[in-house]
Amino acid sequence: MRTWSAAAQNTRGVSYACVWLPPHGLLARLPDLKAVINLGAGVDHLLADPALPAVPIARVAHDDLTARVTEYVVLHTLMHHRRQRLYDSQQRERAWRVHDQPAASEVAVGVMGLGVIGSHAADAIARLGFRVAGWSRSPKTLSGIETFHGSAGLDAFLARTEILVCLLPRTRETEGLLNLALLRKLKRDGAAGGAWLVNAGRGQLQVDADIVSALDEGMLAGATLDVFQEEPLASDSPLWSHPKVTITPHNAGDISPGLFAPQVIAQIERFERGLPLDNLVDRARGY
Amino acid sequence: MRTWSAAAQNTRGVSYACVWLPPHGLLARLPDLKAVINLGAGVDHLLADPALPAVPIARVAHDDLTARVTEYVVLHTLMHHRRQRLYDSQQRERAWRVHDQPAASEVAVGVMGLGVIGSHAADAIARLGFRVAGWSRSPKTLSGIETFHGSAGLDAFLARTEILVCLLPRTRETEGLLNLALLRKLKRDGAAGGAWLVNAGRGQLQVDADIVSALDEGMLAGATLDVFQEEPLASDSPLWSHPKVTITPHNAGDISPGLFAPQVIAQIERFERGLPLDNLVDRARGY
Numbered sequence: 001m002r003t004w005s006a007a008a009q010n011t012r013g014v015s016y017a018c019v020w021l022p023p024h025g026l027l028a029r030l031p032d033l034k035a036v037i038n039l040g041a042g043v044d045h046l047l048a049d050p051a052l053p054a055v056p057i058a059r060v061a062h063d064d065l066t067a068r069v070t071e072y073v074v075l076h077t078l079m080h081h082r083r084q085r086l087y088d089s090q091q092r093e094r095a096w097r098v099h100d101q102p103a104a105s106e107v108a109v110g111v112m113g114l115g116v117i118g119s120h121a122a123d124a125i126a127r128l129g130f131r132v133a134g135w136s137r138s139p140k141t142l143s144g145i146e147t148f149h150g151s152a153g154l155d156a157f158l159a160r161t162e163i164l165v166c167l168l169p170r171t172r173e174t175e176g177l178l179n180l181a182l183l184r185k186l187k188r189d190g191a192a193g194g195a196w197l198v199n200a201g202r203g204q205l206q207v208d209a210d211i212v213s214a215l216d217e218g219m220l221a222g223a224t225l226d227v228f229q230e231e232p233l234a235s236d237s238p239l240w241s242h243p244k245v246t247i248t249p250h251n252a253g254d255i256s257p258g259l260f261a262p263q264v265i266a267q268i269e270r271f272e273r274g275l276p277l278d279n280l281v282d283r284a285r286g287y
Numbered sequence: 288m289r290t291w292s293a294a295a296q297n298t299r300g301v302s303y304a305c306v307w308l309p310p311h312g313l314l315a316r317l318p319d320l321k322a323v324i325n326l327g328a329g330v331d332h333l334l335a336d337p338a339l340p341a342v343p344i345a346r347v348a349h350d351d352l353t354a355r356v357t358e359y360v361v362l363h364t365l366m367h368h369r370r371q372r373l374y375d376s377q378q379r380e381r382a383w384r385v386h387d388q389p390a391a392s393e394v395a396v397g398v399m400g401l402g403v404i405g406s407h408a409a410d411a412i413a414r415l416g417f418r419v420a421g422w423s424r425s426p427k428t429l430s431g432i433e434t435f436h437g438s439a440g441l442d443a444f445l446a447r448t449e450i451l452v453c454l455l456p457r458t459r460e461t462e463g464l465l466n467l468a469l470l471r472k473l474k475r476d477g478a479a480g481g482a483w484l485v486n487a488g489r490g491q492l493q494v495d496a497d498i499v500s501a502l503d504e505g506m507l508a509g510a511t512l513d514v515f516q517e518e519p520l521a522s523d524s525p526l527w528s529h530p531k532v533t534i535t536p537h538n539a540g541d542i543s544p545g546l547f548a549p550q551v552i553a554q555i556e557r558f559e560r561g562l563p564l565d566n567l568v569d570r571a572r573g574y
Contacts, residue, residue: 064390067416071391074415075365082362087535088375094527096519096536103351103543104358127414128361129354232383240381248374249383256390 016268024049035271037264041065041117041253042202043281044170058267058277059287061116064259072200072252073121073165074128076224077109079246080163080196081130085222089243102191104129110161113168113201114140114147115287116279117253121167133157137173158185163196170202171286178206183214194221200252203227208239215244226252303555311336322558324551328352328404328540329489330568331457345554345564346574348403351546359487359539360408360452361415363511364396366533367450367483368417372509376530389478391416397448400455400488401427401434402574403566404540408454420444424460445472450483457489458573465493470501481508487539490514495526502531513539 002014004026014030020039027036028051036057038046043059046052079085083099090097107130111122114136122145126132133146135157140147148157158164164186168174178199186195197220199206208229214220224246225239231250239245271277281287291309294301294317301317307326314323315338323344325333330346333339366372370386377384394417398409401423409432413419420433422444427434435444445451451473455461465486473482484507486493495516501507511533512526518537526532558564568574 064392067391071365071369071415074361075369075371078358078362078365079371082358084362084366088533090536091527091534094522098536098538098541101538101541103546104354105351124415128358128411235381240378246375247378249377249385251385251388254385254388259390 016271018264019046021045022049025051027051027053035268035277037267037277038281039257039260039264041069041115042169043287044202044204047281047283047286056271056277057281057283059279059281060260060263061279062255062260062263064255065253066117066120068255069117069167069200069253070121070124072226072248073111073167073198074124076198076200076246077125077130077163077165077196078128079224080192080198080222081107083192085244085246100191102189105131107131107162107189108133108160108187109163109165110135110157111165111167112136112157113166114142115167115169118167121165125165130163133160154182155185158182158187160187161195162187162189163198166197166199166201166205168201168205169287170204173286174202175204176207178211180207180210180213180219183210184219186219188219189221192221194218196221197223197225199224200226203229203231203250208237211245212238212242215242220244222246224248226250303558305551306333308332309336312338314338314340322555322564324554324564325568326544326547326551328356328402329456330574331489331491334568334570334573343558343564344568344570346566346568347547347550348566349542349547349550351542352540353404353407355542356404356454356487356540357408357411359513359535360398360454360485361411363485363487363533364412364417364450364452364483365415366511367479367485367509368394370479372531372533387478389476392418394418394449394476395420395447395474396450396452397422397444398452398454399423399444400453401429402454402456405454408452412452417450420447441469442472445469445474447474448482449474449476450485453484453486453488453492455488455492456574457491460573461489462491463494465498467494467497467500467506470497471506473506475506476508479508481505483508484510484512486511487513490516490518490537495524498532499525499529502529507531509533511535513537 011029015034018037035055038059109125109130109132111118111134114134122132122134135148139149222244226248298316302321305324322342325346396412396417396419398405398421401421409419409421422435426436475481509531513535
């Protein structure tokens with residue numbers, strides 16, 4: 001086991017690279033590399049490396065990562081559902097006012113991206129009583145959750161969704177997907193007057209300026225964004241001070257690195273015995 | 288079926304009164320009253336009526352009420368766990384900074400009050416991965432949740448609890464329970480430096496000034512309060528502007544009244560057939 005600073009001195013003999021956002025070109029300098037293990041869910045940065053070696057790449061899919069993104073999704077779905085930002089503003093005005101609010105069973109949440117994390121998050125939201133549907137590129141079947149897929153299923157999925165949760169990976173197909181045209185297809189939550197967005201996928205999926213437009217025209221009642229086209233978010237972005245936007249610094253899936261070590265070791269042991277890596281990345285698909 | 292304004296003209300022939308916070312003395316004016324159905328979980332206001340007729344009293348315990356309080360508890364537990372107020376303040380400063388945060392599996396949540404609502408809320412928190420324990424006046428057994436009971440079990444319950452959720456009813460025994468001495472017995476969340484409080488029970492359980500003291504001395508890292516000693520909360524209360532306090536206007540359990548009607552009708556039909564009411568209030572116990 002070597003850290004990168006040690007490996008940089010002697011690039012021979014490194015069989016496995018465990019990386020998160022490695023500088024492009026770095027992996028090409030390891031002549032004995034057998035496989036790459038990506039210490040997170042998103043591999044878009046890795047696959048964009050023009051000198052990426054032709055070895056198998058696995059993503060970690062640890063329960064800790066899954067649980068944390070689910071926490072984030074449940075928290076921000078409930079913040080929108082329970083009008084927390086409205087009550088925050090009332091608190092600043094010392095105003096005691098109760099607003100009608102639908103039951104969760106009357107509210108349709110839609111989750112885009114039904115991998116390990118998306119499926120887990122959708123299940124957690126459904127357990128709270130929401131009407132949950134999921135959308136994915138290819139067909140998926142989930143217990144208790146209505147599913148849609150592909151471009152043919154997208155409009156019907158959006159038309160029934162009042163709170164949209166995006167957990168998609170960044171690929172050529174998903175870049176710019178969360179644009180004004182898509183957001184206008186969402187169902188408006190009757191009581192709030194608009195739909196709600198939670199993006200904890202990738203910033204390149206959303207068009208930041210279109211989110212602002214959708215909020216300002218009332219199509220969106222509020223948005224929680226963990227990811228942005230450019231990160232860190234530029235200090236002059238209008239998103240920071242928009243009263244309907246909640247911003248977090250791409251930490252939805254922040255994990256305890258120590259919890260990953262046993263899984264990484266198990267992956268390498270399996271691979272050394274000739275078995276395939278778990279959660280293998282499909283380069284053509286992009287995730 | 289009569290509304291109170293109609294019944295006030297003719298108080299004879301009213302067998303069942305479905306009430307929420309009725310003026311004291313009102314029920315005593317109904318000579319033919321057979322039973323009272325309280326349209327909420329708390330009966331403290333009702334039992335404080337010195338002229339309360341000696342008829343059975345039932346509380347509604349509808350899935351909608353239970354689900355909504357659970358939403359509230361999950362939302363505010365996660366807001367504390369995920370440091371949402373810290374990220375809110377960073378957003379105001381346009382600051383992109385990530386803070387370490389424990390996994391839910393490393394955090395101990397304690398729920399006081401294990402009736403229908405408390406048990407449901409505890410289960411929902413446990414499903415998100417938190418280490419959940421419950422405390423109640425009398426012994427309870429819950430699947431997957433450690434339980435404590437009575438005054439003998441209170442200190443041990445507090446000593447392992449970093450996020451305290453209070454869903455207790457107001458009784459002679461619970462008044463003033465959430466005071467500085469009790470709050471100082473909580474376990475401090477290592478990363479946050481203090482414990483967290485969510486009170487969605489009754490305002491008379493807490494000593495408002497002690498909450499402020501516990502926050503200011505750092506024993507509490509934050510508090511969410513839905514209930515207060517005096518409601519509406521006085522506009523000069525220091526709680527409104529305290530940076531570590533989240534205030535909601537006693538709406539954790541606000542429900543859709545229409546959903547209750549079938550249950551009330553079923554209760555009355557059972558009672559007319561000679562069966563006992565569900566969720567009967569024990570006047571001596573106070574809930």
